[in-house]
Amino acid sequence: MILDQLQRLGQWGIAFFERLGRAHLLLLQMLSGTFGLLRRPSLLTAQLFNLGVLSVLIITVSGLFVGMVLALQGYYVLADFGAEESLGATVAASLIRELGPVVTGLLFAGRAGSALTAEIGLMKATEQFSGLEMMAVDPVKRILTPRLIAGLISVPLLASMFSAIGVLGGSFIGVGLQGVDEGAFWSHMQSTIDLQKDIYNSLIKSFIFGFACTWIALFQGYDCVPTSEGVSRATTRTVVHSALAVLGLDFMLTAVMYGS
Amino acid sequence: MQNTKESQPFVKIRGLHFSRGARKIFDGIDIDIERGKVTAIMGPSGTGKTTLLKLITRQIRPDSGTIEIDGQLINTLSHSKLYELRMRMGMLFQSGALLTDITVFENVAYPIREHTDLQESMIRRLVLLKLEAVGLRGARDLMPNELSGGMARRVALARAMALDPEIVLYDEPFTGQDPISMGILVKLIRQLNDASRLTSILVSHDVAETCQIADRIYVISDGKVVERGTPDELHASESAAVKQFIHGLPDGPVGFHFPAPPLADDILAPAKP
Ligand SMILES: Nc1ncnc2c1ncn2[C@@H]1O[C@H](COP(=O)(O)OP(=O)(O)OP(=O)(O)O)[C@@H](O)[C@H]1O
Ligand SMILES: [Mg+2]
Numbered sequence: 218m219i220l221d222q223l224q225r226l227g228q229w230g231i232a233f234f235e236r237l238g239r240a241h242l243l244l245l246q247m248l249s250g251t252f253g254l255l256r257r258p259s260l261l262t263a264q265l266f267n268l269g270v271l272s273v274l275i276i277t278v279s280g281l282f283v284g285m286v287l288a289l290q291g292y293y294v295l296a297d298f299g300a301e302e303s304l305g306a307t308v309a310a311s312l313i314r315e316l317g318p319v320v321t322g323l324l325f326a327g328r329a330g331s332a333l334t335a336e337i338g339l340m341k342a343t344e345q346f347s348g349l350e351m352m353a354v355d356p357v358k359r360i361l362t363p364r365l366i367a368g369l370i371s372v373p374l375l376a377s378m379f380s381a382i383g384v385l386g387g388s389f390i391g392v393g394l395q396g397v398d399e400g401a402f403w404s405h406m407q408s409t410i411d412l413q414k415d416i417y418n419s420l421i422k423s424f425i426f427g428f429a430c431t432w433i434a435l436f437q438g439y440d441c442v443p444t445s446e447g448v449s450r451a452t453t454r455t456v457v458h459s460a461l462a463v464l465g466l467d468f469m470l471t472a473v474m475y476g477s
Numbered sequence: 478m479q480n481t482k483e484s485q486p487f488v489k490i491r492g493l494h495f496s497r498g499a500r501k502i503f504d505g506i507d508i509d510i511e512r513g514k515v516t517a518i519m520g521p522s523g524t525g526k527t528t529l530l531k532l533i534t535r536q537i538r539p540d541s542g543t544i545e546i547d548g549q550l551i552n553t554l555s556h557s558k559l560y561e562l563r564m565r566m567g568m569l570f571q572s573g574a575l576l577t578d579i580t581v582f583e584n585v586a587y588p589i590r591e592h593t594d595l596q597e598s599m600i601r602r603l604v605l606l607k608l609e610a611v612g613l614r615g616a617r618d619l620m621p622n623e624l625s626g627g628m629a630r631r632v633a634l635a636r637a638m639a640l641d642p643e644i645v646l647y648d649e650p651f652t653g654q655d656p657i658s659m660g661i662l663v664k665l666i667r668q669l670n671d672a673s674r675l676t677s678i679l680v681s682h683d684v685a686e687t688c689q690i691a692d693r694i695y696v697i698s699d700g701k702v703v704e705r706g707t708p709d710e711l712h713a714s715e716s717a718a719v720k721q722f723i724h725g726l727p728d729g730p731v732g733f734h735f736p737a738p739p740l741a742d743d744i745l746a747p748a749k750p
Pocket of ligand 1 (some may be wrong): 497502521522523524525526527528529571
């Protein structure tokens, strides 16, 4: 009994580390194709459109709502202390430091990551990768690398949009609805938000989330069992793993960036 | 010893072993694919013909044994050398393996765009000629999901030919073709082979068509080469397995069934929970 369980644990462990190893090998292969991508920028722009531009709508709408909710909730708490004037600073700091990168990462995994996994998995299941191999085209460099780079570029931009729209939404509610003084709203924000500590860190966070989500999505697709069930499982795994990765990484990054 | 390379077979397989899990697919086979000839590989379904083509193109690696292509040992070839070699090969997949998000035209143009710097007008001309040869010039604007299985395979054939390869591997080119396109394909494969001194490997079940165009035929069964020779030699073969296969007889040494315990044992065995 116990031996059986021990054995299963061992098998699980070995399988886990094998997958981890394959994921890193794939990453190296993908990165080695970056240089070749410079000569074919059209491959990259197509994916920037797919992953980035097509995600703009969901990101901006979500950003707007998150910003408005923040302003509503923040106002009630701050008003108790007579500190409504710092509403702008509160909304902006929450968005830029945490919610912008995190929610964008989660939404990106749901909208673009799952689509990436399904696309890559189906290409594998229908032998399109073997077809490419036989045309002497490296499927990793030709298909995966542009998607990885596009993910790396898109997510920080999307997260910035999310935060910016969120701040606007916050000002609609705070200034427009709750009657916070407009000058105070913006000037508090300006004096609190720091370029280095807030904006750069936000960009670093979202870059790392974009990297994690795209890598997970591409690996799950590339490594999936080439059947319809395999692709569907891989798609689920992409969303679950990406969400966990984003939240876990966010904790670690926040601890490093704002810990001391 | 002049012209040694020319007189050597294009593909030379020696002592090839390959297993899928516990199942032995190949148990030490030797095959020579001669230059400029059409060599057919025949055998019952599931013997590993597709697997053999994948081994020859190193999409998978053998457990042991050597595969030489044009004098190069492919087991140990580097990534870039392998891709160089694949540029000289064309492969027609059993499933077609077309890229599903681009049109028929773009599919055929794909390898040309990837590997050459030809001008658009030149590419267009080349692609249309290749599509004309398989009778699908009119279908150039269709997407792969709008094609029938037989049409998809013909498009894949045009794509495999796009870069004028030196060797073409056909995996079941005749399945799903009506008698007319079948006849045309048979002629086309022969013509391509003779006109451009191509080397062809043809995997097929269709005995009549294969005997019509093949110069040499290998019959594999149960992981071994059971017979080799010209179509005439094959027809005259004394081997019971070959006779059975060529004449399509239900009884004989070649089993229709995937390896399994006797039916009575299996049926009477208690159901597993
Ligand atoms: N990915 C795989 N994993 C495990 N076993 C496999 C796999 N692919 C093929 N096989 C096994 O290998 C054997 C040979 O398969 P292969 O596709 O080469 O047969 P084939 O001769 O091409 O058959 P057909 O004429 O029906 O196309 C089959 O018995 C199959 O069960
Ligand atoms: Mg097959």
